[in-house]
Amino acid sequence: MSNEPLEGGQAGAGGGHAALPSTAAGGRPRRDARGHEVQRRTILAATAGLMVAPWVAAGRAFAAPPKIYIDPGHGGTDAGAVGNGLQEKALTLAISLQLRDILRANWTVDIRMSRTSDITRSLDYRTSDANAWGADLLVSVHINAGGGTGFESYRYPTADAATVRLHQNLHPRILAAMRSVGSVTDRGLKTANFHMLRESNMPAVLTENLFIDTFADANLLKNSAFITATARGHAQGIAAYLGLGDPPPSYTTTVDNATAGRFTASANWGTSTFSSQRHGVDYRYANPVLASDPAWFKVNIPAAGNYRVEVWHASDPGYNASAPHIVVTASGNQTVNVDQRSGGGAWRSLGTFNLAAGDYNLVGVSRWTSAAGYVIADAVRVSRV
Ligand SMILES: [Zn+2]
Known part of the structure; x- marks a missing residue:
C-alpha cells in the first residue's frame, strides 16, 4: 500500500503497518544470525531424517515435517490497500488458503496461519505466534499499492544465508507461475525493515503480489486462475527451499x-x-x-x-x-x-x-x-x- 512506505517500497510517511521503526522494538536485538543458523540446521536435519530416520516403525521412516508459517496480510478492521473494487485483506487470505491447501495436498508439512478468516491480527501477534510455534520459515502475503505494476518480494536487509536462499527460491517461482496466466513485471528481490521480517526468528519473506490500484494488475487479481497460480508459485518456492522434491504423482x-x-x-x-x-x-x-x-x-x-x-x-x-x-x-x-x-x-x-x-x-x-x-x-x- 502507498501509505505503508516500507511495505510497498514507496516513499512517503504513513501508517507503516509493516514498518515499525527499529526503536519501537524496545532496543532488543535485531534478527539473530546465529539463531538462523540453528534454525537452518534443524531444517537440514529434518530433511536428512527422511533418509536416516531416527525412528523407524513397520519399515516406514518418520521424520518431523517442516513447520511452515503463512501470514495473510491485514484482515478484520484492517482492509489493507483497496482499489478497483478489491480489498487487500481478502486477496491475501484467498492466496494464503490456497497456498496451505496446495502444500498439504502435495507434501508432508506442518502449517500454521496467522488467520484463516477475516479477523484482525496485530503485527506483534503474528510474529509472536510464529516464534512461539517454532516455525521453520515464514511467508507474509500482501498486495501492493501506489500506482506501480508487477511483483516484488522482500527480505530483511541483514538477513542470513538461509533467508536469502528462501527468498531466491520463492521469487522466480512465484513470478513464473503468475506469468503462466498473464503479463507481470518483475520488480525484483528487495530488502526492507518490515516488522514481519525483523521480528520473526526464522527465515522470512514478504511478497507484494501486484498493485491493487493499477487497472491491469487488478484485472489479474480478479482472475481466479491468477490467484491459484500465485498460490502455486509460493508453494513451489517453499517446497524447493525445503528440498521436498516434486510432488509424487497421485496413483x-x-x-x-x-x-x-x-x-x-x-x-x-x-x-x-x-x-x-x-x-x-x-x-x-x-x-x-x-x-x-x-x-x-x-x-x-x-x-x-x-x-x-x-x-x-x-x-x-x-x-x-x-x-x-x-x-x-x-x-x-x-x-x-x-x-x-x-x-x-x-x-x-x-x-x-x-x-x-x-x-x-x-x-x-x-x-x-x-x-x-x-x-x-x-x-x-x-x-x-
Ligand atoms: Zn499489505
Missing part, C-alpha cells in the same frame, strides 16, 4: 479377479457369485490346505515408493478366519492375515508398503492356513501415499 489402481491378464489361480480355485458383497461380477474361493497354491494379483507399480495396499473380499461366517495375504515388497515378502468371516464388501487395508517399480505379482492370497473355511480372493487396490 491408484484396482485389480479384480476378473481383470484380464492380472489374476492367476490354479484350477483348485472355484468361481462364485454367491455373495452380494462381491467386487465386480464374481470372486474366487478355495479350501484351505497346508501347501503353496496362492492366487495372484498382478499390479503395475509406476515408480518405487510407498503404497497403501487394500483388499476387497466377500465375507461369510463360513469363510476363513485367517487368510494369509502375501505382499511382495521391495525388501521381501510380508504376510498379513485377514479374517474373512466379517468386514467384507469394503476395502480393507493390509498396510502401507515400500514397493519396487515394475509390473509383477504383488498380492498373493494363500490357501496355506490351518484356519477353517473358504479362502476368498476378489480384488486388490493399490494407492501411492
